[in-house]
Amino acid sequence: MAHVILTNVRPWGAAPVDIVLSGAEILSVVPTGTAGGEGARLDGGGLLALPGFINAHAHLDKSWWGQPWVSYGGEATTQGRISHERAERDGLGIPSASSTTAVLREFLRHGTTAVRSHVDVDLGVGLRGIEVVREAVAGFGGAIEVEIVAFPQDGVMRRPGVLDLLDKAAEAGATAIGGLDPASIDRDPVAQLDGLFGIAERRGVGLDIHLHDGGELGAFQIELIAQRTLSLGLRGKVTVSHGFALGELPADRQQRVLEACEEAGVSWATVAPVRTAPLPWRGMRDRGVGIGLGTDGIRDLWSPYGDGDILRVALNFARLHGLRTDEELAYAVELASTRAAGFVHRDAHDIVAGARADIVLLDAENVQDALVRSPRRQLVVAGGQVVVQDGELRV
Incomplete structure (x- = not known):
């Protein structure tokens, strides 16, 4: 199965990482720039990443x-x-x-x-x-x-x-x-x-x-x-x-x-x-x-x-x-x-390996900033599918 690699994002405002997706699941989360293998790459641009x-x-x-x-x-x-x-x-x-x-x-x-x-x-x-x-x-x-x-x-x-x-x-x-x-x-x-x-x-x-x-x-x-x-x-x-x-x-x-x-x-x-x-x-x-x-x-x-x-x-x-x-x-x-x-009925719901590939990217400094401003969602991955890109709905 082809992988999708979401690069350079900050889960919960932490250090930048790459997120490797396999189908509807998060396969791995690694320091940015270290995700190997083939697959489509989406540049997260250093945006804040939250779970769906x-x-x-x-x-x-x-x-x-x-x-x-x-x-x-x-x-x-x-x-x-x-x-x-x-x-x-x-x-x-x-x-x-x-x-x-x-x-x-x-x-x-x-x-x-x-x-x-x-x-x-x-x-x-x-x-x-x-x-x-x-x-x-x-x-x-x-x-x-x-x-x-x-x-x-x-x-x-x-x-x-x-x-x-x-x-x-x-x-x-x-x-x-x-x-x-x-x-x-x-x-x-x-x-x-x-x-x-x-x-x-x-x-x-x-x-x-x-x-x-x-x-x-x-x-x-x-x-x-x-x-x-x-x-x-x-x-x-x-x-x-x-x-x-x-x-x-x-x-x-x-x-x-x-x-x-x-x-x-x-x-x-x-x-x-x-x-x-x-x-x-x-x-x-x-x-x-x-x-x-x-x-x-x-x-x-x-x-x-x-x-x-x-x-x-x-x-x-x-x-x-x-x-x-x-x-x-x-x-x-x-x-x-x-x-x-x-x-x-999910055992885990987060940006971690093994979780469902539900990820939201926002242009925010940190989690607190995202909460008080509720900025538009720049990218939404739902079950491994990109459903929002550049703020525009694709489904």
């Missing part, structure tokens, strides 16, 4: 990206957004392979090479959203990898038949199944969690539960999730998405919830939204509670915002949590890359 970004929480099936502008409507509550989406999505052709493809192109443009996407599964759309996302992903020839979470956006127990659809999605290859506010949406947290954990245990899939409920109600559900995770031996396979309650709790209560999550190996996905309480990220980091960053929806019926740049989400995380030092700023970028490996 990982989007740990997306909704690829729901966007109207690439379509005419859609004005915001409906009530600004979780139930209001659900109802508005159900009423309007068919008229906008959601889900569609073309809109999903458009969003994936923007992800690649910004250097995201792996995605964990929730995809709606309900009585109206069935499993069609999953089919649409898989069709769109297949069109990229392996450049971008997407793991699917079958997501019950309209509730579980209050919609008889949804559990069966989630079970079918898991049987058909979804990496995980989702849940949604077991207390405030289904108003029966025990029943929802029993149903979801039953599928996860039977099918060997993970769980990723949207939890918007705040304060003590949210904390109660987090503890229920942690308890079931432990009792069923699903440690490391369960994620809480959003989990706003954790940032709202008093310090002593917060610590008890963190202890439960640490013991159960429950991870966290956040989109670092403005006006929310900061997460106790230091305690989470020190306890090994994984944090992944995501874009959430991109121009969908929940919000008109988003451009697919996970580095901007990392910047939002840094600003929301008051990160200032060089170490802290670098940590925010790690959350968008190396530290998110587990969310897409």
Whole structure:
């Protein structure tokens, strides 16, 4: 197999190296000028090199990206957004392979090479959203990898038949199944969690539960999730998405919830939204509670915002949590890359031999400079394929 050699780049701002790629894998990383053998050579020009970004929480099936502008409507509550989406999505052709493809192109443009996407599964759309996302992903020839979470956006127990659809999605290859506010949406947290954990245990899939409920109600559900995770031996396979309650709790209560999550190996996905309480990220980091960053929806019926740049989400995380030092700023970028490996079932995700050949080049002095400026991606290699060159998308 012919090699590709990416010369004169600075991984994480360190000394210049050459990176030898073999197919979709990094074969070796050597001091610049020392990579031998034949193969196409790409001059990195001394640019900063980072691993491809990982989007740990997306909704690829729901966007109207690439379509005419859609004005915001409906009530600004979780139930209001659900109802508005159900009423309007068919008229906008959601889900569609073309809109999903458009969003994936923007992800690649910004250097995201792996995605964990929730995809709606309900009585109206069935499993069609999953089919649409898989069709769109297949069109990229392996450049971008997407793991699917079958997501019950309209509730579980209050919609008889949804559990069966989630079970079918898991049987058909979804990496995980989702849940949604077991207390405030289904108003029966025990029943929802029993149903979801039953599928996860039977099918060997993970769980990723949207939890918007705040304060003590949210904390109660987090503890229920942690308890079931432990009792069923699903440690490391369960994620809480959003989990706003954790940032709202008093310090002593917060610590008890963190202890439960640490013991159960429950991870966290956040989109670092403005006006929310900061997460106790230091305690989470020190306890090994994984944090992944995501874009959430991109121009969908929940919000008109988003451009697919996970580095901007990392910047939002840094600003929301008051990160200032060089170490802290670098940590925010790690959350968008190396530290998110587990969310897409990778043992390693970095610029090292044996890792997938996902590399992003930016014209930045160092990692911190890249974070605060979010410059355009000069070159993006995804699965060994050059998908962005000189800032221009090639797929």
